[in-house]
Amino acid sequence: MPSSLSFASRSFGFFLVVGWMIVIINNVGRANAGVYHATRPVFRPGPWAPAHATFYGDESASATMGGACGYGNLFNNGYGTDTAALSTTLFNNGYACGTCYQIKCVDSPWCYQGSPFTTVTATNICPPNWAQDSNNGGWCNPPRNHFDMSKPAFMKIAQWKAGIIPVMYRRVPCIKRGGIRFSFQGNGYWLLVYVMNVAGGGDVASMWVKGSRTGWISMSHNWGASYQAFATLGGQPLSFKLTSYTTRETIVAYNVAPSNWNIGLTYQANINFH
Incomplete structure (x- = not known):
């Protein structure tokens, strides 16, 4: 046989951008009144x-x-x-x-x-x-x-x-319960994030991180399901923006990790792909 190679969670509000529409979701996952409801891309089964x-x-x-x-x-x-x-x-x-x-x-x-x-x-x-x-x-x-x-x-x-x-x-489609999970590794100058529990297409094409004192920082693909940012982000709540490789849908999860986040912990968003 071929050989193989080898929560802490918080809920916050976030904005979901779909095309030219914005859906504002609050921290219990309900759409606020008075905003447009856009149809999000849904991944469908492919051919055999x-x-x-x-x-x-x-x-x-x-x-x-x-x-x-x-x-x-x-x-x-x-x-x-x-x-x-x-x-x-x-x-x-x-x-x-x-x-x-x-x-x-x-x-x-x-x-x-x-x-x-x-x-x-x-x-x-x-x-x-x-x-x-x-x-x-x-x-x-x-x-x-x-x-x-x-x-x-x-x-x-x-x-x-x-x-x-x-x-x-x-x-x-990957059927998952709850939001995307972000497992933190690295150090004070290098944040390495493993992305897990991804629904919909199950994959991630690109990813960004944002601290409360920074703009959006593009994260490079490290290997497998991990993305990295060479930045000093300690002491700031962290938000993440992700694009699906399959559907090209982009979702944003604000304040996924609190300001006292630590390496070795996993944080869960209240948003996922479809």
């Missing part, structure tokens, strides 16, 4: 496409913890065992972290009857194995579309003895 799937780890899915997306403990952070590592082609340099897929086994005697599908979230990368042929061991070599699933997820669609199976897959 062919790929292959393997699995890594055992029934406990302990081998899936961590991973290239940086979600850490997948149980604690809400991803559970229904996860997959993506081949390089699908991983898209980390911009596919958090995306969700329906996968079903096809054209194999190892498929369960009726070809049931399971839904997984991308949390890791399945790196190329250049020592092996792409059709004989190098399953995740470009340009192959491949899912190296957790064993519990794989066993929902096929018998594990199959090893590798042909599948059909499609992108589907």
